[in-house]
Amino acid sequence: MIDLYTANTPNGQKASIMLEEVGLPYQLFPIDIAKGEQHTASFRAINPNGKIPAIVDREVEGGQRVFESGAILIYLAEKTGKLLPTQGRDRSEVLAWTFWQVGGLGPMIGQWGHFSHAAPEKIPYAINRYLDESVRLLNVLNQHLTDREFIADNYSIADIANYTWAAGGLNFIRSSDADKVENLAALERWVKLVSDRPAVQKGLAILK
Numbered sequence: 001m002i003d004l005y006t007a008n009t010p011n012g013q014k015a016s017i018m019l020e021e022v023g024l025p026y027q028l029f030p031i032d033i034a035k036g037e038q039h040t041a042s043f044r045a046i047n048p049n050g051k052i053p054a055i056v057d058r059e060v061e062g063g064q065r066v067f068e069s070g071a072i073l074i075y076l077a078e079k080t081g082k083l084l085p086t087q088g089r090d091r092s093e094v095l096a097w098t099f100w101q102v103g104g105l106g107p108m109i110g111q112w113g114h115f116s117h118a119a120p121e122k123i124p125y126a127i128n129r130y131l132d133e134s135v136r137l138l139n140v141l142n143q144h145l146t147d148r149e150f151i152a153d154n155y156s157i158a159d160i161a162n163y164t165w166a167a168g169g170l171n172f173i174r175s176s177d178a179d180k181v182e183n184l185a186a187l188e189r190w191v192k193l194v195s196d197r198p199a200v201q202k203g204l205a206i207l208k
């Protein structure tokens with residue numbers, strides 16, 4: 001059994017989607033980040049960084065904690081032998097696009113959301129900087145997907161990592177800057193393809 005500590009956010013959704021995809025039994029422990037539950041001592045024992053998602057693998061003696069969404073995807077893929085090739089060119093591609101999301105697409109859209117919607121002071125330079133970089137990254141992914149079905153040869157953790165941020169980011173940016181995310185047909189096609197997967201729908205539904 002896996003204990004899953006998460007919330008209904010793009011990073012949080014990756015973990016529940018992954019658990020549904022690989023078919024491991026898990027128990028959900030919702031963390032209300034608006035109430036600050038990620039800062040409690042008991043949660044920080046699982047993730048010292050105080051952020052969701054995190055898991056504890058109860059099948060490992062003493063419990064194995066894993067935090068950081070990318071690390072969780074890799075851990076569960078390696079535990080089950082699913083969605084991450086064990087070697088070769090395709091493994092490198094899957095890891096490269098997974099890290100690309102964790103270090104780029106997610107933080108850029110997240111910072112744009114913060115400066116445009118949450119910051120007490122509107123700083124045009126910051127808003128434009130993060131919007132332009134988010135849009136640039138969405139175009140990079142769109143271009144990559146023009147001649148392929150999934151991000152790597154087959155559906156993988158790279159698709160899960162990027163899907164929650166690309167789908168959420170497109171909607172979020174469209175709500176105020178629709179002109180910036182026109183002409184991303186390959187990305188839209190792939191978002192629909194991933195959205196249609198039953199495990200993705202279950203992984204999202206369980207957090208609502």
Ligand SMILES: N[C@@H](CCC(=O)N[C@@H](CS)C(=O)NCC(=O)O)C(=O)O
Binds near residue numbers: 009033038051053070
């Ligand atoms: N690099 C981390 C980022 C995790 C993250 O930023 N989680 C957000 C929700 S999407 C969170 O816990 N926010 C609450 C907070 O910052 O206090 C990962 O990929 O897991």
